[in-house]
Amino acid sequence: MRALVLERQRELSLRDIDLTQDVGPDDVKIKVHTVGICGSDVHYYTHGRIGPFIVDEPMVLGHEASGTVVEVGANVTGLKVGDRVCMEPGIPDMNSRATKLGLYNVDPSVTFWATPPIHGCLTPYVVHPAAFTFKLPDNVSFAEAAMVEPFAVGLQAASKARIAPGDLAVVIGAGPIGIMVTLAALAGGCSRVIIADLQPAKLAIAAQYPGIISVDIAKQKLADVVAAESDGWGADVVFEASGSPKAFDGIFALPRPGGCLVLVGMPVEPVAFDVVSAAAKEIRIETVFRYANVYDRAIAMIASGKVNLKPLVSETFPFEESIAAFERAAEGLPNDVKLQIRVDDEVA
Amino acid sequence: MRALVLERQRELSLRDIDLTQDVGPDDVKIKVHTVGICGSDVHYYTHGRIGPFIVDEPMVLGHEASGTVVEVGANVTGLKVGDRVCMEPGIPDMNSRATKLGLYNVDPSVTFWATPPIHGCLTPYVVHPAAFTFKLPDNVSFAEAAMVEPFAVGLQAASKARIAPGDLAVVIGAGPIGIMVTLAALAGGCSRVIIADLQPAKLAIAAQYPGIISVDIAKQKLADVVAAESDGWGADVVFEASGSPKAFDGIFALPRPGGCLVLVGMPVEPVAFDVVSAAAKEIRIETVFRYANVYDRAIAMIASGKVNLKPLVSETFPFEESIAAFERAAEGLPNDVKLQIRVDDEVA
């Protein structure tokens, strides 16, 4: 099977590789249409590892995928050949303690596409459990469907926040995940979302949506904007989506008494955390690891028009130009939100 | 002070009446601009009572009000003369056990405008605690501000539901409160809301908003629509906003396993409640009594454009035609969502 293979740090090949394609009784086989490039894919390419996960063997990249069902296992009832679908890339042990609790994303035994040593989906066909494969409504395109994965992170963050209708939220960081969190928070019940970043180009992309207040923190103090927007009370929810340790400096000036801080960004090193400032407002802090039970919700929000992800696809590359796509992604251009690869062109 | 007085069942006067106007240290005095007519006002007019609350003495009607601050008490810091405001009509004992818990709406000692024996606000000036008087942003009109009260009921219902972003909701009943609940549920995070009624005219008003699916239950079975929209799974939240005992017949076919039923409507008599059907899905049932801590959220949602209440003001009457306004309201025309009275015209 042809695939985009990360041979080792900084070396990509588009080549044949042996991938299991056995369709078990609870599985479906999918002809892949579109795959988005995630920051983690790029990080494995540029660094060869993310924390404890090290690329020791050649690994197929990609985990944000949509496609069409071409084969179904014997037990599968909810999907049929020809269904347009997107796929949730993490597979837990269905019998584990975490999974029985509904927390399958934090099951210690979960496997995830393109997280070593598991191959990803930048290849024409993949086999996947039907339970983690979601049928698309007709009005959701393959490109949008391949955006469900990153949007699901935003939706998980919004769910963890337990937004009350009308909340004022702040999102720190206007990268792809910051924008996803912003859109999820707005669609998820906030009246307004303040998004903060240092890069005007990123803020401009976010600011095209109504209900979003962008703050260039090179020019304005975020705490001042929050105070002005909340009559001095503070934000109901603050999402940290930059992963920058600097974001934690004075962060508890932003939420209101009794408010919430959701940590979405992943700082490489431990950050300096001011317990006294958090406690003085009795802030609740939530953390986010991927997502669980939100794919159906993400698809429903896209289909109903509550969330419009189309403006966030910055460019689409044919499968044969996958390596060029990754090189572009590795540049990290401020105007690029999401780059996608159309795998289907190659096999059509 | 001139006021719209309900003398007794079916007898209204627009006349002078003696009303306390002492401005205490924590109070503000407000020049009333607009007052909406609520179903409860009409019910006191037509029936002279609601349950245990009986109109024994002449009572000023009205509790959905906006206006302008004309005087502030000695301790008041958050409001000043000239501020445009709307007023939350229920006043609890601030020292009560319920209030300390944040549940001031269910404080047994709460008093509420136009609930016997408390006078309402259909009069040119009212005195009100500053803590229950909310400043309006410039882009929220007096007419919209007088809609905050009924919208707050919808928002309370949406808050009680604990909507997860992307939920599918059902609202039974497309009267004014049903529409308010629908808008609050949509803005509060639902991907879609199915609204059901027997009257096509009411459904047409609701259906003008995107994201709302209207169901004429004279023509379609609601459970079938819910099943079709949810792939057989059921709705995450069902709001009962009709107050009809018939709505409870088979109602537990609508929510999904683990879903929620929010009771907003108030059936006069006890309803037949099928515990076994509720338990088989482990349904959580929430009840709603007015609202607490949602006025600021309601105003924020209107100001940010997430909720547009303007199309719901069916007609506005001058204060001098208040009695005609009530007669029209008592007719219950299916196209009338909200009738309002501009009190300000009279005193300007």
Add this chain to the structure above:
Amino acid sequence: MRALVLERQRELSLRDIDLTQDVGPDDVKIKVHTVGICGSDVHYYTHGRIGPFIVDEPMVLGHEASGTVVEVGANVTGLKVGDRVCMEPGIPDMNSRATKLGLYNVDPSVTFWATPPIHGCLTPYVVHPAAFTFKLPDNVSFAEAAMVEPFAVGLQAASKARIAPGDLAVVIGAGPIGIMVTLAALAGGCSRVIIADLQPAKLAIAAQYPGIISVDIAKQKLADVVAAESDGWGADVVFEASGSPKAFDGIFALPRPGGCLVLVGMPVEPVAFDVVSAAAKEIRIETVFRYANVYDRAIAMIASGKVNLKPLVSETFPFEESIAAFERAAEGLPNDVKLQIRVDDEVA
């Protein structure tokens, strides 16, 4: 395999019956030691059905079981031969939407021991998924372990209530489930539990535990006791565990404003439900269907001594006297809380 078989309504046999004993890769085989008799077992015996579940074919009874692992499937890692265990009798589809949400008890495809047409466990050996088989600490006896199932219902009810530490609870009904709910509520954080019934013998069993206030409602008005114990405020949580429609008459006088009603009992017919009274206090109503994710918690509470279920085993019968045990259970003696059958005696 020898088993206690319900041939049809009112006819029991202790006889050989063909039962599948294939140990799948995720299963364990268990030598059954003790099985408790549940009210539902008795109801199938005396009525031949419970609601839509009808005994059309001979069915083995029993679902409250403990025993010893005698064989483990190829994938099983958490259990080994010789482990003392108890078994959770409901098995969901592990790939279903409900199960992924952590709500496997309300998965529409769940199967449950001794619920037609699924055979129960009153037989010397059973095969069960390892994921629903729980290892016992040394200090938990087989008799206690066979009580985990009914206690789990109490624990599910206590969990649904979301008890805050120090809550005052009321339990209506002092049958076996009422007592289980009472013990779970006390151990689960309540400061005190008021238990109400008409039968002094049942109340006496409950009253032997400290922290329990028993109310004979033939002699005292329950609402008066609650008011006296709560300074007129009401109970934080009310558990309805009688299943009697009469319990719903005036039930909303019992909880405090903002309190909770948990419905554990299952009235055969719809009950009269006073929405206005519930709403006036904004009562939250929770329903309970068996349990999910509480077996480990139940075992931990028994092992740590927080809950003592030993006094509730009224009598233990040898397997050969299983029919006599059911006849005794069908009498419904007020002093009988739990009757158990020692299956192990027969096979030892």
Add this chain to the structure above:
Amino acid sequence: MRALVLERQRELSLRDIDLTQDVGPDDVKIKVHTVGICGSDVHYYTHGRIGPFIVDEPMVLGHEASGTVVEVGANVTGLKVGDRVCMEPGIPDMNSRATKLGLYNVDPSVTFWATPPIHGCLTPYVVHPAAFTFKLPDNVSFAEAAMVEPFAVGLQAASKARIAPGDLAVVIGAGPIGIMVTLAALAGGCSRVIIADLQPAKLAIAAQYPGIISVDIAKQKLADVVAAESDGWGADVVFEASGSPKAFDGIFALPRPGGCLVLVGMPVEPVAFDVVSAAAKEIRIETVFRYANVYDRAIAMIASGKVNLKPLVSETFPFEESIAAFERAAEGLPNDVKLQIRVDDEVA
């Protein structure tokens, strides 16, 4: 009025001082019986400040008090002269946004006994709002009642944790607050609590209660004990009650996936916080600032016998020996949990 006055850092006087004793309409006047010495009282004595709170003027110490009502204000209905009571020392603005939300402890305008510049209660008579004065059952002694304040911190922590019945908890730190948290967690629904400290004397005090597992972290690795007690799964709740920055090193090894960390201790400096480790388990982190709405619950738990605080009163000093009591407290003897002062002896 005679009082224990902190003149400045390290200088205490037992002397007359002018204290307001006006009884407002919502107030009661209380003859003080017993006052406990809190770590914060001692810290003001030894350091003259706690963070931003600086002792610039002579200040009466003490905030853990019980006594007897001797006068009631005109509006007070729930208390009468002669009632035995304990007092919640923090008084918010009853009209504030935080208070209306039920979060009065984090109202920015709250005042608190013995937090500069507010005088405390180590004086024979105090005037206090009736809303924050709680009647004692006959079986709760003045000594126990003066322990309600520190126990309330434990109860707030246990409430924030949202303990599910049967949870396994860990408490880091066996000082007075750590022990209070431990008792609150156990009574609040945990099946077992593991308490960890470096000082065997403190652990011995905790270990006298059933259900508590003590871990001397000089001898055992806490993570190993948690793993052993939880079959490798982790604790449901971890309470950090030491305030030591070292406690945060590897802390996320302790909770289970989806578990909770409650921060009770207050490290002086920001701590090193490993976001990635927290996120990998999607840990929820709660913070605690004093307490709100738990005094009645604390009293109920003491009265019902669920919590026994008597063994924690290490020694009681007469009022005239208050300075000696503070000197003893400043020594921080490992066997001293709570030192109390009987103010009443002096005025009797």
